[in-house]
Amino acid sequence: MFHAIRTPGRMRDQLKDMQTRLREIAAAFLERPDALFFIGWEMTPDEKETRPFFARNPRQAQRLVWNDLCHPNPASYLPRLRDREGMIGVAVKGCDARALRELIRANQIERKNLFVLGIPCTGLVDPNTGAIASRCAECQYPVDFDYDETLGPMETPALTVERSAPDLDAMSLQQRRAFWKQELDKCIRCDACRKICYGCYCPECIFEMSDPKWATNRGDLADKIFYHAVRAYHLAGRCVGCDECARACPMGVRLDLLNRSLRDHAKEMFSFDGAGITDEKPLLRTFSTEDPDPFFGGDE
Amino acid sequence: MTVIGYMKRSALEGVLGDISDKLEVIAPLPSGDKGAVELRRFEKGAQVSIGPVKPMLPLKTIFLPPVEQIFRFSKSENETTVTASTPITRDRVVFGALGCDIAALALIDEVFLREPVDEAYRERRTRTTIVALACEGQGPECFCASVGIDPVRPGGADVVMIPVKDGFIVETITKKGEQLGTMLQGALRDPTGPQKKTARSFTSTSRSDVDLSAPAGGWSAVWESEAWEDASARCIGCGICTVVCPTCHCFDVHDERHGNGGERFRKWDSCMAVNFTMMAHGENPRPQHRARVRQRYMHKLVYFPENHGAVACVGCGRCAVACPNRTGIGEVADRMREREEDSNE
Amino acid sequence: MNELMMIPLIARIRSIREVTFDTLMFEVAIEKDGKEVPFSYLPGQFAELSVFGVGESPISITSTCTRPGLVEFAVREVGLVTEAMHNMRPGDNMGIRGPLGNGFPVDEMKGKDILFIAGGIGLAPLRGLINYVLDNRSDFGAVDIIYGARAPNLLCFDWEFDTWKAAPDTRVHLTIDAPAAGWNGSVGFVPAIVKELALPPGNRLAVACGPPIMIKYVLEDLAAAGYRDEDVITTLEMKMKCGVGKCGRCNIGAKYICVDGPVFRLSELKTIPSEY
Ligand SMILES: Cc1cc2nc3c(=O)[nH]c(=O)nc-3n(C[C@H](O)[C@H](O)[C@H](O)COP(=O)(O)OP(=O)(O)OC[C@H]3O[C@@H](n4cnc5c(N)ncnc54)[C@H](O)[C@@H]3O)c2cc1C
Ligand code: SF4
Ligand code: SF4
Ligand code: SF4
Ligand code: SF4
Numbered sequence A: 001m002f003h004a005i006r007t008p009g010r011m012r013d014q015l016k017d018m019q020t021r022l023r024e025i026a027a028a029f030l031e032r033p034d035a036l037f038f039i040g041w042e043m044t045p046d047e048k049e050t051r052p053f054f055a056r057n058p059r060q061a062q063r064l065v066w067n068d069l070c071h072p073n074p075a076s077y078l079p080r081l082r083d084r085e086g087m088i089g090v091a092v093k094g095c096d097a098r099a100l101r102e103l104i105r106a107n108q109i110e111r112k113n114l115f116v117l118g119i120p121c122t123g124l125v126d127p128n129t130g131a132i133a134s135r136c137a138e139c140q141y142p143v144d145f146d147y148d149e150t151l152g153p154m155e156t157p158a159l160t161v162e163r164s165a166p167d168l169d170a171m172s173l174q175q176r177r178a179f180w181k182q183e184l185d186k187c188i189r190c191d192a193c194r195k196i197c198y199g200c201y202c203p204e205c206i207f208e209m210s211d212p213k214w215a216t217n218r219g220d221l222a223d224k225i226f227y228h229a230v231r232a233y234h235l236a237g238r239c240v241g242c243d244e245c246a247r248a249c250p251m252g253v254r255l256d257l258l259n260r261s262l263r264d265h266a267k268e269m270f271s272f273d274g275a276g277i278t279d280e281k282p283l284l285r286t287f288s289t290e291d292p293d294p295f296f297g298g299d300e
Numbered sequence B: 001m002t003v004i005g006y007m008k009r010s011a012l013e014g015v016l017g018d019i020s021d022k023l024e025v026i027a028p029l030p031s032g033d034k035g036a037v038e039l040r041r042f043e044k045g046a047q048v049s050i051g052p053v054k055p056m057l058p059l060k061t062i063f064l065p066p067v068e069q070i071f072r073f074s075k076s077e078n079e080t081t082v083t084a085s086t087p088i089t090r091d092r093v094v095f096g097a098l099g100c101d102i103a104a105l106a107l108i109d110e111v112f113l114r115e116p117v118d119e120a121y122r123e124r125r126t127r128t129t130i131v132a133l134a135c136e137g138q139g140p141e142c143f144c145a146s147v148g149i150d151p152v153r154p155g156g157a158d159v160v161m162i163p164v165k166d167g168f169i170v171e172t173i174t175k176k177g178e179q180l181g182t183m184l185q186g187a188l189r190d191p192t193g194p195q196k197k198t199a200r201s202f203t204s205t206s207r208s209d210v211d212l213s214a215p216a217g218g219w220s221a222v223w224e225s226e227a228w229e230d231a232s233a234r235c236i237g238c239g240i241c242t243v244v245c246p247t248c249h250c251f252d253v254h255d256e257r258h259g260n261g262g263e264r265f266r267k268w269d270s271c272m273a274v275n276f277t278m279m280a281h282g283e284n285p286r287p288q289h290r291a292r293v294r295q296r297y298m299h300k301l302v303y304f305p306e307n308h309g310a311v312a313c314v315g316c317g318r319c320a321v322a323c324p325n326r327t328g329i330g331e332v333a334d335r336m337r338e339r340e341e342d343s344n345e
Numbered sequence C: 001m002n003e004l005m006m007i008p009l010i011a012r013i014r015s016i017r018e019v020t021f022d023t024l025m026f027e028v029a030i031e032k033d034g035k036e037v038p039f040s041y042l043p044g045q046f047a048e049l050s051v052f053g054v055g056e057s058p059i060s061i062t063s064t065c066t067r068p069g070l071v072e073f074a075v076r077e078v079g080l081v082t083e084a085m086h087n088m089r090p091g092d093n094m095g096i097r098g099p100l101g102n103g104f105p106v107d108e109m110k111g112k113d114i115l116f117i118a119g120g121i122g123l124a125p126l127r128g129l130i131n132y133v134l135d136n137r138s139d140f141g142a143v144d145i146i147y148g149a150r151a152p153n154l155l156c157f158d159w160e161f162d163t164w165k166a167a168p169d170t171r172v173h174l175t176i177d178a179p180a181a182g183w184n185g186s187v188g189f190v191p192a193i194v195k196e197l198a199l200p201p202g203n204r205l206a207v208a209c210g211p212p213i214m215i216k217y218v219l220e221d222l223a224a225a226g227y228r229d230e231d232v233i234t235t236l237e238m239k240m241k242c243g244v245g246k247c248g249r250c251n252i253g254a255k256y257i258c259v260d261g262p263v264f265r266l267s268e269l270k271t272i273p274s275e276y
Helices: A009-031 A094-105 A134-138 A173-185 A192-196 A221-235 A244-248 A255-270 B009-019 B099-112 B119-126 B175-187 B193-200 B218-222 B227-234 B240-244 B289-308 B318-322 B329-337 C080-086 C120-135 C158-166 C190-197 C212-224
Strands: A035-043 A050-055 A087-092 A114-118 B002-008 B024-031 B036-041 B067-076 B079-084 B092-097 B128-133 B159-164 B167-172 B251-258 B261-268 C009-020 C023-032 C046-051 C055-060 C071-076 C093-100 C113-119 C143-149 C170-176 C204-209 C232-235 C263-265
Touching: A009 A035, A009 A087, A009 A114, A050 B227, A087 A094, A094 A114, A173 A221, A192 A244, A221 A255, A244 A255, B002 B009, B002 B175, B002 B193, B009 B024, B009 B167, B009 B175, B079 C093, B099 B119, B099 B128, B099 B289, B119 B128, B128 B175, B159 B175, B159 B193, B167 B175, B167 B193, B218 B289, B227 B289, B227 B329, B240 B318, B251 C055, B289 B329, B318 B329, C023 C080, C023 C093, C046 C071, C046 C080, C055 C071, C055 C080, C055 C093, C055 C120, C071 C080, C071 C120, C113 C120, C113 C190, C120 C143, C120 C158, C120 C204, C143 C190, C158 C170, C170 C190, C190 C212, C204 C212, C212 C232
Parallel strands: A035 A087, A087 A114, B024 B092, B092 B128, B128 B159, C113 C143, C113 C204, C143 C170, C204 C232
Antiparallel strands: A035 A050, B002 B167, B024 B036, B067 B079, B067 B261, B159 B167, B251 B261, C009 C023, C009 C093, C023 C071, C046 C055, C046 C093, C232 C263
C-alpha cells in the first residue's frame, strides 16, 4: 500500500517488486540460526507513513515495506545494539548507508555482525508536501561499500530538486541571526534530535552529565543556542544529511538547514565533502596549516 | 448549564481584548509559518486560531509550566533567606481549551491537589477560568470519546462555546463561568432557533472504538507482554510522547547559583529518559528501553487506574502524532491485551 | 504545608561527627523565620535535605523522636549534594523539608520480640528505631541486633553499641566480612549470622535494612526459618526528587516509595513488581 504522491505508476510497480524481494531476502536471513532481527520499515497504523520495524522471524518479515516514504534511518539503531550476540540484518538506502559506513569506521559496530541489504533509492517523498524530499537532491551513495545483497545497482539518483527555502547564505548576518534566534527559541530541549541521530552515539552526552556540569538546565534561549551550537560542531564532517533530526523534532525546528550550512561550509572552507562517502578522515580529526582562518583574520 | 447568548466569530478578538484589561487571557494563537498553534498570552490585535489544529503542547503548560521557579534564595554570612516564587500575579482565563486537555487536568489534580497540596499548582488552578471550545474532532488521531470524555461539553469547563454558523453559542456551567459570562454580555445576542438547534445537535468525530482497558490480573498479567518488545525496539527514548501528553506531569528539580544567591526550579521530566531513575553509584532500576517503555504504559493503563480509578490517557492522540516513530497508546494497549496464543508471533 | 511541598525550612548545623571515612553525622536545629521550631517525626521517616544552589537529597532521620532536641542525619558522600554537605561546617545551614514517608509501624510492633538486621549505612534508619524501642523498653519483647560491615572501621555509630548491649533483654551481634587485625568478634556476612543465630519466628518481627544484595539473602533465610511475610519489614530506596508523591520517579508498580514507603512489609513487596 503506497501513498507515493509524486512517484509515477511505472516506478511504483518497480518499488513493489523491490519490496517483494526485500521481504524474501529478510525472511531468508531470519531463517539463519544466528539471526537476531532484521531492521527495516513497516507502515504506520494510519498507513500514511512508515516507521522502523524490527522483524524477528520470517513471518514478521512480511510486514516490511519499501516505498518512497521510508524516511527513518535504520542504521541509527545499531550503536545501542553493539553488544548483542548474533547477526543483525539491516536495510539501508543511500543516506542510511553513509551513516552505516561512518559507524563502522568509528568502531561503533562491527561489519562482521551485520547483514547489509542495499536499496537503490530513487528519492523519497515528503509526506507533508507530497513533493520529493529536498535532501534527496544532494544525495550521494558511498561508492565502495560492501553490501551483502542489493536490490539493484547502488547509484545516486541524481535528482534535480530545488533547495528548500530560505537561502541562509543570501541573508545578511543580522537576518541570519534573527532567523536562528527565532528557530532555536521554538526548541523545547526534548533532545529528540540528538537521540535519533546516528552520530550521537556517545555513551554519556555532555548534556546529560551532572559532574562536571557543562550546560545549565534552565532552558532559556542561551541554553538552547549552546546546545545546538555544540551539537552542530560535534557533527561537522560527520552529519550524513539523513535529516532525521528535523523529522523527529516535534517543534519543527529547521535543523536540516543548520546541518546543511555546516556541510556547505565544510566544503567551501576545507573542501571536505566526505561524510559517509569517501575514506577521507573526519573533518574535525584533521588539521592543516593551509586551513583558512577567517575568524582570526588569517588569509582566506 | 445555561445558554447565555450568541457571539459572532468576528467579535471574538475584540471581546478578548476587552477582557485582557482585567484578566490575563490565554488563547490558541498561530505559531510559526506552518499552521501550528500554541496556547499563549493573548495581546490586543492578535488573531485567535480556531480550526482543526491541536496545540502541540497541551493545556497543562498553563498550570505546570515546562520550567517553573520554586523559590529564590540569598545568602549572607551564616544566613540563607528563602523566598517562595509567585506562581501568577493576575486572575486568568483560558479561551478555546479542548475537552481532552481539560479532562487531563482532573487527572493531574489527583496528584497535585492531594496532601500535601502543591500550592503553586492550586493557585494557578483556582485563579483560572476555563472556556472550552466544543470540539468536533481535530483529526483522525482523536479518540477522547473512547475514554468517556464529552468533547462538546467537557466536565471541568467553566464556560463552553459551541461553534455555529459565523459564531458561537455561549453556555455557562459553573459560578466562575457565570462571572466571566457577565464580561461577555456586551458581545452577546439572543440566539435564533436554528442556532440553538445546531448547538444542541453538535457532535464530534472523535473515535469511540479505542480500548485502553488492561486485562484482569493487574500488573503481573502484562509484565512480560510482547507489547513492550515492539514498542521499545523502535523507541529512541526521546520522551516526546510524555512532553506532548496532557496527563504526564513528572518533573525534575534543579538548583542554580547566581553570585550570593540562586534559585531552585522544577522542569518537566520523562520516565523515558535514562537519567530518570539513575541513582548515585550508577545503579538504575530501569536500565533498558524496554523497562522504561513498560513504565510509561503501565503507569497510564495499570498503576494510575489502581491509585486513582481512571486511565491516565484522555485520547488526544498527540503521542502517536509526535512520536518520531509513530507509536500510539491505543496500539500498545491492544498488543498488551493479546494473549500468547493469539499474538502474531 | 509549604515546607513539606517545595519550600524548605532552615536546618542549622550544630555539630558534625565522623561516622566512617565517607559518612558524617550532622546534628541540626530546625529554624523557621530565624527562630528555632520543634520538629516531630516517627522512626523510619526521612527528610529532603538541601544545599542551596546544589540540590536536594532524601536522608533518613537517624535520631529518635523520644529524645527531643537536635535532629540527626548520617550522610554518605556519593555525589554532588552529599559532597557539598561534607564540605559544610557547624553554623552553616542546609534546607530541610520533612518529615516525609510512612515510618516504621511502631504501634503494631508493640508487644513483639524484634530482630534488627542491618548492613553498612543501613543502620542509619534503624538506629532511630532501635533507640525508640529501647527508650520505651517495657513496650517491646526481646531485642536482637545483627549488624555487619565490610571492616571494623566501617561499622557506623559504634558509640551506641555499649549502650545497646547494656539495655535489658537486648543482644548485639556484630560481624565483619573478613578477618581484620584487632577484631575479635564474629566474621562472616550478615545473612550467615542470621542463619547461625537461628532465632525462631514465634512472636518475633524482623526489620532489615542494608544493601540490596544483603536484603535479598536475608529475606530468603528468614522465609526458610519460617517467618511470615507480614512479620518481615524492610525499607526501599529509589531515586527521589520531590519526596511527596508528585515528581513521579520513585514508583515501583503503583506504590510511590516516598509516600507509600520507604518502609514496607515483605507481604506488601510481594504485590509489586520486583523493579528495585
Ligand atoms: C528514603 C531514603 C533514605 C535515604 N537515607 C539515606 C541516609 O540516611 N544516608 C545516606 O547517606 N543516604 C541516604 N539515602 C540515599 C541518598 O539519598 C543518596 O545517596 C543521595 O541522594 C545522593 O545524592 P548526590 O547528590 O550526592 O548524588 P547524585 O548522584 O549527584 O544525585 C543527584 C540527585 O539524584 C537523586 N538521587 C541520586 N541517588 C539517589 C538515591 N540513591 N536515592 C534517592 N535519591 C537519589 C537525589 O535527588 C540527588 O540529589 C536515602 C535514600 C532514600 C530514598
Ligand atoms: S528535537 Fe527539536 S525541540 Fe527537541 S531538542 Fe531537538 S530541536 Fe529542540
Ligand atoms: S497517552 Fe497519548 S493519547 Fe493519551 S493523553 Fe497522552 S498523548 Fe494523548
Ligand atoms: S511516569 Fe512517565 S507516563 Fe507517567 S506521568 Fe510520568 S512521564 Fe508520564
Ligand atoms: S516519542 Fe516515541 S520514540 Fe520518543 S520516547 Fe516516546 S515512544 Fe519512544
